[in-house]
Amino acid sequence: MKLKALRAAFPYTIPVLFGYGFLGTAFGISLCSKGYPFYLAILMSVIIFAGSMQFVAVSILTGGLSVLSAFVITLTVNARHLFYGLSMLDKFKCMGRKKLYMIFSLTDETYSLLCSLETPSYINKNWFYFFIALLNQSYWILGTAIGSIAGSVIPFDSTGIDFAMTALFVVIFIEQWESSKNHLSAITGLTVALICLLIFGPDNFIIFSMIGIITVLTFSRCYLEKRIDK
């Protein structure tokens, strides 16, 4: 049963294999180019497991920030995760002990996969979700290991390699756009975030964006609900 679920989950995670392989490598290189040992990079990918946060963490570590600043920055960078669970309340309901790992591993990419997937009918849904999350994290750790170990051996100019993250979201955005008939929510996300960036500046706009997005989506509920279920 488990093996079947693993086999069914794997093909869906192939895009993440490439995305995370690349991003994890970028992260590994980025941290180790600052003089940190490879095992710290791997430790971070095992216990933090948050893409953009780990890139920010590089500057938190090199800057030698205080525990309080690290806490506040993590909270602001990851505040969007506060809302990811809302889409997963039902999905994780009957997952028993696996639920804790599912919550821990709810990254942007795992979130968007779990949102868009249909479980094949002959597969145990819970194991299927679990393996999606587990495979994704293993790619992330694998990438980190490659980047941090190779990055400390082969020195090369890695400036700009973190663009992989931007590219991954652009790709997910395109795929979501194509899979949905109504684009109000996607457009809301883009425009509200852009407006908030212009008003509040790069350091504070994410939390205002989340509030703005939730406000707009709440007020357009009647309109959207009619169209989404069709």
Added chain:
Amino acid sequence: MIGIKESIILITVMAITTFGTRVIPFIIFPSGKKTPEIITYLGKVLPYAIIGMLIIYCLKSISITRNPHGLPEFIAILFVVIVHKWKHNLLLSIGGGTILYMVLIQCIFI
């Protein structure tokens, strides 16, 4: 640059905080109780908006007024969109776009 011990402390703080942000919805809306309809609805429509927001998040430090005016990002994203629409190959879109971006900022827009 700080020592390994201090780094591990900071990493642990970041790990616990990250888990905290992920677990809070499940604490507020436990599985035993009925989740309010508005939350179920938001859970359904949010993913689309959040990915859009994440794109803007990645581009937040671009300055339009200063040279190179966000041109490398614009060109690389345009490449990703066109190539992905064309081939739907994740490695090609992400790998190609990233390499293009690195070439742009390292060799062309210096």
